[in-house]
Amino acid sequence: MPPVSVELKKQIKAANDIVDVVATYLPVSAAGKVFKAVCPFHNDHRPSLQLDRHFQNFRCWACEAKGDVFDFVMRFDKVEFPEALRMLADRAGIALDATANPQDELKSRLLRVMKWAETTYQQCLLEEPVAATARTYLGDRKLSGTSVRQFGLGFAPLPGDWLVKVAAEQRIPFELLAEVGLIAPRDEDRGYFDRFRDRVMFPIRDVRGQTVGFGGRILPDSPYAARGPKYYNSAETPLFHKSELIYGLDLARHPASAAGHIAVVEGYTDVMMAHQCGVANVVATMGTALTLTHVTQLRRYAPRVVLVYDADAGGMNGVDRALELFVSQDVELAVATLPDGLDPCDLLIRPGGVDVFTAALRTAQDALEFKLNLLWEKESGNSSVESMRRIVDAILGVMALAPPVPSQAGQMRQELIVTRVAHRLGLRQERVWARLAELKAERRSKEQQRMTEERRAEPRPPATPASRSASGQQVIERQLLELLLAEPALVPDAYATVPPETLTHTGLRRMLDELYALHAAGESPDLDALRVRLIDRPDLAESALRLQEVGRSMTERPAWLGRIIDAFARMVEEAAKSDVKREMASATDDDTALALLKRLQGGGK
Numbered sequence: 001m002p003p004v005s006v007e008l009k010k011q012i013k014a015a016n017d018i019v020d021v022v023a024t025y026l027p028v029s030a031a032g033k034v035f036k037a038v039c040p041f042h043n044d045h046r047p048s049l050q051l052d053r054h055f056q057n058f059r060c061w062a063c064e065a066k067g068d069v070f071d072f073v074m075r076f077d078k079v080e081f082p083e084a085l086r087m088l089a090d091r092a093g094i095a096l097d098a099t100a101n102p103q104d105e106l107k108s109r110l111l112r113v114m115k116w117a118e119t120t121y122q123q124c125l126l127e128e129p130v131a132a133t134a135r136t137y138l139g140d141r142k143l144s145g146t147s148v149r150q151f152g153l154g155f156a157p158l159p160g161d162w163l164v165k166v167a168a169e170q171r172i173p174f175e176l177l178a179e180v181g182l183i184a185p186r187d188e189d190r191g192y193f194d195r196f197r198d199r200v201m202f203p204i205r206d207v208r209g210q211t212v213g214f215g216g217r218i219l220p221d222s223p224y225a226a227r228g229p230k231y232y233n234s235a236e237t238p239l240f241h242k243s244e245l246i247y248g249l250d251l252a253r254h255p256a257s258a259a260g261h262i263a264v265v266e267g268y269t270d271v272m273m274a275h276q277c278g279v280a281n282v283v284a285t286m287g288t289a290l291t292l293t294h295v296t297q298l299r300r301y302a303p304r305v306v307l308v309y310d311a312d313a314g315g316m317n318g319v320d321r322a323l324e325l326f327v328s329q330d331v332e333l334a335v336a337t338l339p340d341g342l343d344p345c346d347l348l349i350r351p352g353g354v355d356v357f358t359a360a361l362r363t364a365q366d367a368l369e370f371k372l373n374l375l376w377e378k379e380s381g382n383s384s385v386e387s388m389r390r391i392v393d394a395i396l397g398v399m400a401l402a403p404p405v406p407s408q409a410g411q412m413r414q415e416l417i418v419t420r421v422a423h424r425l426g427l428r429q430e431r432v433w434a435r436l437a438e439l440k441a442e443r444r445s446k447e448q449q450r451m452t453e454e455r456r457a458e459p460r461p462p463a464t465p466a467s468r469s470a471s472g473q474q475v476i477e478r479q480l481l482e483l484l485l486a487e488p489a490l491v492p493d494a495y496a497t498v499p500p501e502t503l504t505h506t507g508l509r510r511m512l513d514e515l516y517a518l519h520a521a522g523e524s525p526d527l528d529a530l531r532v533r534l535i536d537r538p539d540l541a542e543s544a545l546r547l548q549e550v551g552r553s554m555t556e557r558p559a560w561l562g563r564i565i566d567a568f569a570r571m572v573e574e575a576a577k578s579d580v581k582r583e584m585a586s587a588t589d590d591d592t593a594l595a596l597l598k599r600l601q602g603g604g605k
């Protein structure tokens with residue numbers, strides 16, 4: 001975002017009256033010259049929050065919260081200043097200077113085209129005869145018209161050029177629609193075709209409620225049902241990062257704050273049905289397991305995250321990931337199971353289902369307890385030394401894999417887990433600690449062994465000026481992966497310019513290879529897909545998580561990538577030059593040396 005002038009800030013503040021803005025969040029009542037509301041920042045029972053139109057500020061007499069309209073939005077929506085500014089600018093219809101930053105300009109163009117597509121698909125679903133089957137499908141799933149409107153559902157009809165035609169009529173640029181992955185160019189310049197056909201369209205919104213992507217579900221009776229995936233997403237763009245987004249979070253975050261916990265289910269319709277039934281603190285990931293990025297976001301709204309575990313659909317993997325996060329992060333993570341292997345949608349429409357669902361969320365077991373119970377079941381209550389050892393190792397193995405946690409909270413978490421495992425299995429705590437130390441040592445020595453082997457297998461870098469900057473090169477290699485993991489939409493750029501063999505670090509090179517392979521296979525080169533491919537290298541899968549975290553804190557990632565690509569180009573050139581210099585030094589006749597000198601001066605090979 002470009003720097004915002006004091007003038008513009010004033011203008012945005014002036015256009016957002018504090019009483020009007022607060023009234024969009026809370027009931028506000030007039031009290032003489034001022035206005036009052038129940039304070040959302042402490043457990044208030046009478047209206048302690050005072051709003052003053054004259055001074056354009058708020059103040060709570062009980063908890064001392066105070067500030068202007070920006071402060072209110074920042075505190076209530078848990079956002080930083082730039083986001084609060086943008087929200088209020090949007091609200092007032094003031095354009096933040098987008099032309100100053102081409103990246104922002106692109107983003108707002110993408111947002112506009114997404115909004116257009118959402119409206120277009122929705123109109124089709126609600127009004128067009130071609131959408132009759134889709135309407136029946138949603139009706140069969142007991143989703144109400146109100147829910148369909150609230151979540152902005154739409155329909156992409158069967159003909160392969162429906163959206164292309166509507167876009168042409170309304171003069172929507174094809175390039176933009178192609179960029180967000182809703183249409184694609186045909187071969188040999190023969191126009192464009194729709195990428196979503198015969199699918200119910202679920203807008204995927206960011207935390208502010210702006211549509212940034214679509215998930216399309218094929219109709220069950222579609223002629224395409226057998227050929228394509230059941231769900232299909234629009235493209236990764238600067239707006240849409242599948243591995244970061246959380247479906248329904250825009251609607252669930254305030255109810256989650258109030259409830260103190262937020263539930264994560266698997267399907268879009270599960271989220272919709274929960275909201276329709278009045279359980280609004282429910283979200284879903286985009287068909288991926290819960291990641292650190294998800295948990296970091298969710299924790300902003302509620303201290304407790306409840307994973308609703310689906311016994312059938314490979315949910316086990318999700319539970320293991322949840323346990324990993326539980327071990328290494330300071331977050332309360334619990335796992336809820338629904339009766340009879342039902343998914344939330346089917347349970348909620350049963351008589352009394354809502355109560356069963358909310359009870360399951362309330363009584364969810366924390367991730368460790370859940371895993372312990374599963375392991376216990378697997379050993380069918382057999383308390384032999386061997387089965388105890390298997391259980392202990394399964395739990396401690398995850399702990400040993402987790403990144404070292406030097407923080408006090410992390411240490412307390414470890415102690416808590418060891419105490420509980422020991423208690424549950426009737427073992428002495430010292431034994432459990434000792435086994436954990438053993439596993440950690442095993443892991444370290446395996447890592448060292450692998451590193452030594454890799455170093456041996458690695459051709460030594462030439463002793464040339466290039467090797468002096470070897471550590472500098474590894475910094476750049478690491479930054480490349482940080483950027484690509486944080487923003488998978490950048491992978492095609494790197495793919496076109498940075499060959500994997502230019503990377504000297506074997507671990508980073510492996511990650512880059514896999515990202516390129518995903519991209520080449522037409523899959524999204526995101527962190528979750530990468531982790532699946534790194535199944536043989538849990539250490540790399542772990543570092544990928546950390547690299548992504550760092551990358552996500554970098555701003556202006558496309559510009560960064562540009563600089564890194566330049567740096568790689570320079571390094572390749574340097575390396576070529578030093579090769580020539582070495583050849584020259586060992587050249588036995590003048591002619592060869594002269595030819596080499598010419599190559600060097602030519603700057604190329």
Ligand SMILES: [Zn+2]
Nearest residue numbers: 039042060063
């Ligand atoms: Zn207060």
